[in-house]
Amino acid sequence: MIRTLMVRGLLLGLLAGLVAGGFAFVFGEPRIDSAIALEEAATAEAAGSEPEPAGHSHEISRPVQKAGLFLATGLYGLAIGGVFALVYAGLRGRVGPRNEGGLALSAAGMAFVAIILVPFLKYPANPPAVGDPATINDRTFLYVVMVLVGLAATAIAVAVARRITAGSWQRWIGAVAAFLVPVIAAWVVLPTVDEVPEGFPASLLWEFRVASLGTHLVFWAAFGVLFGWVSDRAARRAEALAAA
Incomplete structure (x- = not known):
């Protein structure tokens, strides 16, 4: 049973990760492009030169970064899916709803609140050009x-x-x-x-943070629904075989 849940978690986590990657690509990447453009314009102004085209001053080009977005969210989904399957196996019959789908949705909702919403409300995500590089370790530790x-x-x-x-x-x-x-x-x-540096557009900061939180919400919602639906079907199939 553990092996079945692990395979289910990995595959559905990967699928949910790709869905979340699509959301991030549509709603998050344009805000990152805008933030990078502001960062490069500020850097060029400080250096007294013309700003380079957006993304060209970075070691990895923006097209490559955008393509890597789906790889990153897919790997994130794989990792989360495997861990979630183990936790789910430990919760079955002990905590939460008795039906498989309800337990999966409840567990996914609690996970979203615990590891995404709680830290986000205290330390929300920031786009490029926001945050002092010298404090990144401290900020990571606090998160x-x-x-x-x-x-x-x-x-x-x-x-x-x-x-x-x-x-x-x-x-x-x-x-x-x-x-x-x-x-x-x-x-x-x-x-x-x-x-947040003085003069950074508040609307851009807000839109980026909403897109960031939305990406996580899409992942956990998709993963919870998919895991619950597949688990419910598997449970009904097992009951039908047992009754036959």
């Missing part, structure tokens, strides 16, 4: 800390929900409260990072 906080908060919320034996709404309130306490504490305690 990873928020991911760990999101995962820990989710685990705590699940544990609290399992311990509450009252009605479903009491379990929901307890789980949400248990999730929010460590998350809000981390948001308050961890330092704020604001390295």
Whole structure:
């Protein structure tokens, strides 16, 4: 069963990754092009020369980067799909909805909130030309800390929900409260990072961040739906064979 779930997770993760790559290509890449153009214009102005065509001053050309986008999202989907399959196997029959599809959607939704939404709200993604290269290690460390906080908060919320034996709404309130306490504490305690240069277009920054979050949302929604649908079909097929 573990092997079947792993293969399912890898294949569907790859497919969802390619779908998310398509979304990022349509909605995210134009914003990256605009940000790179601003960065190169600022660099050329500081050097007193004419700006190069967008993307030509980078070691890897923009067409190659855009083609590599699908490779990156596909590999991301493979990795996430494999890990998700193992977690899903551990959750089956222990936590969450009893039906396969409901469990897959619930797990995917919790994963999105824990490892994407929680860190994004504290440290949102930035386009090129935003952020000091000297602080990239610090910013990466803080982002990873928020991911760990999101995962820990989710685990705590699940544990609290399992311990509450009252009605479903009491379990929901307890789980949400248990999730929010460590998350809000981390948001308050961890330092704020604001390295947006003066004069950077606010609309471009907002559109890039929305596209970035949207790419992750598309991936997790597609993956959760696909994994749940395939798992439901497999469960019904197994029940039909057992009844025959």
